Amino acid sequence: MNTCIESLYRIAQKKERLILGLMSGTSLDGLDIALCRISGSGPSSKISLEKFITLDYQDDFRNWIREIFAKRQIDQQLLCGINAYVGSTHAALILEALASWGLAPADIDLIASHGQTVFHAPQSLTKDHRLPNSTLQIGDADHIAVKTGIITLSDFRQKHIAAGGEGAPLAAYGDYLLFSDPKENRILLNIGGISNFTFLPSIGSEQKAYATDLGPGNTIMNQFMHQHFGLEMDKDAEMANKGKVQSELLDLLLNEPFLSLGFPKTTGPELFNLVYLEKKIKDKDLEKLSKEDIMATLNTFSAKTMILGIQKATAELESFQVYVSGGGLHNPLLMKQLEETFPNQVQSFSNLGINPDAKEACLFAVLANETVAGNPEDVKNIKNSPAVCMGKISLPL
Numbered sequence: 013m014n015t016c017i018e019s020l021y022r023i024a025q026k027k028e029r030l031i032l033g034l035m036s037g038t039s040l041d042g043l044d045i046a047l048c049r050i051s052g053s054g055p056s057s058k059i060s061l062e063k064f065i066t067l068d069y070q071d072d073f074r075n076w077i078r079e080i081f082a083k084r085q086i087d088q089q090l091l092c093g094i095n096a097y098v099g100s101t102h103a104a105l106i107l108e109a110l111a112s113w114g115l116a117p118a119d120i121d122l123i124a125s126h127g128q129t130v131f132h133a134p135q136s137l138t139k140d141h142r143l144p145n146s147t148l149q150i151g152d153a154d155h156i157a158v159k160t161g162i163i164t165l166s167d168f169r170q171k172h173i174a175a176g177g178e179g180a181p182l183a184a185y186g187d188y189l190l191f192s193d194p195k196e197n198r199i200l201l202n203i204g205g206i207s208n209f210t211f212l213p214s215i216g217s218e219q220k221a222y223a224t225d226l227g228p229g230n231t232i233m234n235q236f237m238h239q240h241f242g243l244e245m246d247k248d249a250e251m252a253n254k255g256k257v258q259s260e261l262l263d264l265l266l267n268e269p270f271l272s273l274g275f276p277k278t279t280g281p282e283l284f285n286l287v288y289l290e291k292k293i294k295d296k297d298l299e300k301l302s303k304e305d306i307m308a309t310l311n312t313f314s315a316k317t318m319i320l321g322i323q324k325a326t327a328e329l330e331s332f333q334v335y336v337s338g339g340g341l342h343n344p345l346l347m348k349q350l351e352e353t354f355p356n357q358v359q360s361f362s363n364l365g366i367n368p369d370a371k372e373a374c375l376f377a378v379l380a381n382e383t384v385a386g387n388p389e390d391v392k393n394i395k396n397s398p399a400v401c402m403g404k405i406s407l408p409l
C-alpha cells in the first residue's frame with residue numbers, strides 16, 4: 013500500500029487529530045494559520061485552538077494577487093504562475109509558523125488549506141446561465157504537501173458546487189457541528205471582506221441552520237482606502253469617524269437587488285467593489301463628497317446590510333445572541349452600529365471559546381476532519397447545503 017495512504021488511514025482512525033487550518037481571505041491581509049486539536053467528528057467534534065498566527069503578506073505578493081483578483085480580464089500566464097507561487101508561499105509560511113511554535117511537520121496530521129479566492133461566479137452573481145455555478149481558489153495544495161511533507165486537503169468549495177451548492181458560504185458546516193446550543197438561538201456573524209452569518213436555531217427547534225452572505229463587510233472600505241490613501245484599511249474607523257453619512261449615497265448603495273434576495277445567498281467583491289461605488293456616485297453627481305463623508309457612508313452601508321440581514325433572520329425569534337468574528341470586529345464604528353441596534357445581544361465570538369480572528373481557519377480544519385473521519389449524514393439538516401464531505405487530498409510523496 014502507498015505509505016501516504018497508509019498514513020491517511022491511520023490518521024482517520026485516531027481519536028484526535030492535529031490539523032493546521034489555513035485561511036487567506038478577500039482582504040488579502042495575510043495567511044491565517046490555526047493549529048487545531050480536533051477530537052471526534054460530527055456533532056461530537058471537540059476543537060481546541062492550540063496556536064494561531066496571521067503571517068502578513070509582502071506588498072509584492074498582495075499586488076500580484078490584486079492583478080487577477082475578481083477581474084474579468086486577466087493575464088492567463090500570471091494566473092498560472094501565481095497558482096503555484098501562492099502554494100509554495102503558503103508552504104513557506106506554514107514552515108515558518110511551525111518553527112516559531114517549536115513544532116516539526118511530522119507533529120501535524122493534516123493541513124486544511126482554503127487557498128485564495130480569485131473569482132467567485134455562482135449564476136446568481138454572474139446572471140450567466142450558460143455556465144454552471146463556479147468558484148476559483150488558487151494556491152495549489154500539491155505544492156503545500158510536497159514542501160511541508162504533510163497530507164493536505166484543499167479546494168473545499170468545488171465539492172459543494174458539484175453537489176448542488178454555490179460554493180459559499182461553508183461556515184454553516186463547522187458552526188452547526190461546534191456551536192449549536194440547546195437553548196440559545198445564535199447568529200454567528202463574520203465581518204470579513206464580505207460579511208456573512210450562520211443562523212443556528214436552538215437545538216430541537218423546527219427551524220434549520222443555514223449560512224448566508226450579507227454584503228460588503230470590509231471590502232469596499234478597504235478598496236477605497238487603498239485607492240485614495242495607499243492604506244490597507246480605515247484603521248479604527250478613523251477616517252469614517254471624521255465624516256458624515258450622506259443619506260442620498262447610502263440609499264443608492266442600498267438599492268441593489270442582491271440585498272433583497274432571500275437566504276441563503278452568496279456574493280463577492282465581483283459585485284461589491286469600487287466600480288459599484290463609483291457608479292452610484294456618478295448616478296447622482298456626488299463627486300463633490302469628501303473622502304471622509306464617503307468612508308462614513310461606506311461604513312454605515314456595511315453596517316446596514318448586516319443589520320437588515322440579522323433583522324430578517326430573527327424576525328420570528330423571541331431572543332437571540334449575535335457573536336461577531338472576522339476583522340470587522342475590530343472596527344469600532346461598525347460594532348457601535350450593531351450594538352446600538354441590538355442592545356445586549358452583540359458579543360465577541362471569543363465568548364464561544366475561539367479567537368474570533370481564527371474562526372475561518374478553524375472552519376477548514378473542521379471540514380478536513382469531517383472528510384477523513386466524519387459522516388455526511390451529520391450535516392444533512394443544514395438548509396440548502398449539500399450533505400457531503402469536501403476537499404481534495406494532496407499526498408506529499
Ligand SMILES: Nc1ncnc2c1ncn2[C@@H]1O[C@H](COP(=O)(O)OP(=O)(O)OP(=O)(O)O)[C@@H](O)[C@H]1O
Pocket residue numbers: 036037038039040041202203204205206230234244245246247248249337338339340342343344372
Ligand atoms: N483595527 C481595525 N480597524 C478597522 N478595520 C479593521 C481593523 N482590524 C482589522 N480590520 C478589518 O478587517 C480586515 C481583515 O479581516 P479578515 O481577516 O476577517 O478579512 P478576510 O479574512 O479577508 O475576510 P473574508 O472573510 O472575506 O475572507 C482588514 O482588512 C480590515 O478591513
Ligand SMILES: CC(=O)N[C@H]1[C@@H]2OC[C@@H](O2)[C@@H](O)[C@@H]1O[C@H](C)C(=O)O
Pocket residue numbers: 037038129132147179180181182183184204205206207208223225278279280372375
Ligand atoms: C468564495 C469565497 O471565498 N467566499 C468567502 C468570502 O468571505 C466571506 C464570505 O465571502 C464567505 O461566503 C466565504 O468564506 C467563508 C469562510 C465561508 O465560506 O463561510
